[in-house]
Amino acid sequence: MGTDFSRFYDGLDDATVVQTFSDYVNPALSQVLQFIGFSSYEVEAQGSIVRDSSGREFLDCLGGYGTMSLGHSHPKLVAACKAQLDRMAFSSRILFNAPQAMLAKKLAEVTPGALHYSFFCNSGAEAAEAAVKFARITTKRKKLVSAKGAYHGKTIGALSVSGRDKYKTPFGPLVKDVENVEWNSIEDLERAVDADTAALLLEPVQGEGGINVASNEYLQAARRLCDERGALLVFDEVQCGLGRTGKMWGCDWAEVEPDIMLLAKALSGGAIPIGAVVAHPRVWEFWNDAPLIHSSTFGGNPLACIAGLATLEIIEEENLVERAARAGELLMKGLRETQAKFPNLVKEVRGRGLMIGVEFPLEDITSLVLAGLAQRNVLVVPYTFNNPTVTRFEPPLNISDEHIQWAIKAFDEAVAQTAELLEGVDVEAM
Ligand SMILES: Cc1ncc(COP(=O)(O)O)c(C=O)c1O
Structure with a gap:
């Protein structure tokens, strides 16, 4: 069999991996992930980028729930x-x-x-x-x-x-x-x-x-x-x-x-x-x-x-503490510009450094924005355990300015798309 253990999963098609996960790990979680829009599997990662089985690149603003401070594969x-x-x-x-x-x-x-x-x-x-x-x-x-x-x-x-x-x-x-x-x-x-x-x-x-x-x-x-x-x-x-x-x-x-x-x-x-x-x-x-x-x-x-x-x-x-402070300001500023445009959809943007939470008025709005971010290849913390109306941005501390702009643009577009979907709906009455 040799020692190339990547044979355990390289080349598997997405459907096989999703089905095997459903069959042997967690069927309900599998459904949730597919509902948000994920149906591929990750194969490698570098810095703030995670690559999936089809070569699609995601910007990782989730980072293992705040774990990947150095970025992937430093x-x-x-x-x-x-x-x-x-x-x-x-x-x-x-x-x-x-x-x-x-x-x-x-x-x-x-x-x-x-x-x-x-x-x-x-x-x-x-x-x-x-x-x-x-x-x-x-x-x-x-x-x-x-x-x-x-x-x-x-x-x-x-x-x-x-x-x-x-x-x-x-x-x-x-x-x-x-x-x-x-x-x-x-x-x-x-x-x-x-x-x-x-x-x-x-x-x-x-x-x-x-x-x-x-x-x-x-x-x-x-x-x-x-x-x-x-x-x-x-x-x-x-x-x-x-x-x-x-x-x-x-x-x-x-x-x-x-x-x-x-x-x-x-x-x-x-x-x-x-x-x-x-x-x-x-x-x-x-x-x-x-x-x-x-x-x-x-x-x-x-x-x-x-x-x-x-x-x-x-x-x-790499002065990552200072970098987190500066990058956090940039990201927070961008997210707040979207909040100012859509105050009825984005309740608050808060946090410190690169620990940033965005609060929506309802869990359903969080889900729509998350799906919009996933469509734009941006991964954020989908679900905050003790407060599901909040999503989090916790990217690597060494995320580049260019990647921060990607996150800001994707967020703005995802919120705008959500606003379009909800046009005519009284959000407060939802
Ligand atoms: C503040 C805090 N403490 C403890 C934990 C638990 O850590 P673990 O998931 O490694 O058990 C977490 C996980 O998110 C956390 O955020």
């Missing part, structure tokens, strides 16, 4: 991963693992303030799961406070602190002693964070909640209340961290340091799954009694950690 990242694969992909897990140690050291340098130790896992949900455990064991308290609209993942612990009942109710009973507070309400925090609270978990910019930016005062109040009441402050930077908002960390905007920071998605440049919990030394004391009290077989594997080190170096070398 040559330096690919080289780093290939070299590590040739040496060893995985670890014996008993000898010391240098890439893991070096990535933890680097994270201690680049994360805010006194954040120091890292625990590595493989996803954002696992990081949230671990943070809940670390907070409880450290404070010896049980209560967890998180925000409405929050998204921390879909494992039971992460789901319990997330904010939408649709995803939670069918799976109960969830973790007990969780309170979901109003987003951005300092008053609600004042009431909910108390002497029983182990942790307050917040995203500095909610991604799945629909790109909701926390006010600086809110994050500062969160810090003050946690200090006063002995709770740990956890910032989930899985989506908004690593430069996406135009600052290295979402919490840098408010100059607030958490006790625990959660990372995943872009940390390994989208090459290898990774998750990390980076924490203040006082959160690490419990490990002294039981160094394996929490663990993950694949967490901290050398391949993911090398990808993490390469990613952090590329972000610095």
Whole structure:
């Protein structure tokens, strides 16, 4: 059979792949994707461009839900991963693992303030799961406070602190002693964070909640209340961290340091799954009694950690944080020009850097605009988990100005097309 494993899918016709996906993966999702207008499969990607089986090129403003910050197939990242694969992909897990140690050291340098130790896992949900455990064991308290609209993942612990009942109710009973507070309400925090609270978990910019930016005062109040009441402050930077908002960390905007920071998605440049919990030394004391009290077989594997080190170096070398700020301004300005032309169809364009949400008055209008964008070969986040009236633009941080103009033009045309379709319809009465 040889070693050319592309034979597993190269040359397959679209219908076979779609049917096989429907038969063996997820028939309902297959229908949704086809309804939006997708019936081909992706074969390769470079920078902001994804190419499908027929050679059609898409502009990727979705980027694995904010994962592809370096763009696809960044040559330096690919080289780093290939070299590590040739040496060893995985670890014996008993000898010391240098890439893991070096990535933890680097994270201690680049994360805010006194954040120091890292625990590595493989996803954002696992990081949230671990943070809940670390907070409880450290404070010896049980209560967890998180925000409405929050998204921390879909494992039971992460789901319990997330904010939408649709995803939670069918799976109960969830973790007990969780309170979901109003987003951005300092008053609600004042009431909910108390002497029983182990942790307050917040995203500095909610991604799945629909790109909701926390006010600086809110994050500062969160810090003050946690200090006063002995709770740990956890910032989930899985989506908004690593430069996406135009600052290295979402919490840098408010100059607030958490006790625990959660990372995943872009940390390994989208090459290898990774998750990390980076924490203040006082959160690490419990490990002294039981160094394996929490663990993950694949967490901290050398391949993911090398990808993490390469990613952090590329972000610095290519000034991607500054680039995200500038590119974000350009994209936001363009999207807002369309909003000004169609204020009854585009409710709001909001966000920071290249974490941009567009809110429509109705879910059906979101779907029509998404279909229009797909016709123009632009991929955006089709569905924001906790707020389906919002679509998101989260392109690579190094997206070119030319590609930004492509996205702006496609959005303008897709909204204009939607307006034509709805001509004579009273949108407010829909
Ligand atoms: C803020 C945030 N936290 C956690 C997660 C969960 O990450 P994962 O899908 O890797 O489990 C996500 C995923 O979108 C996220 O946006």
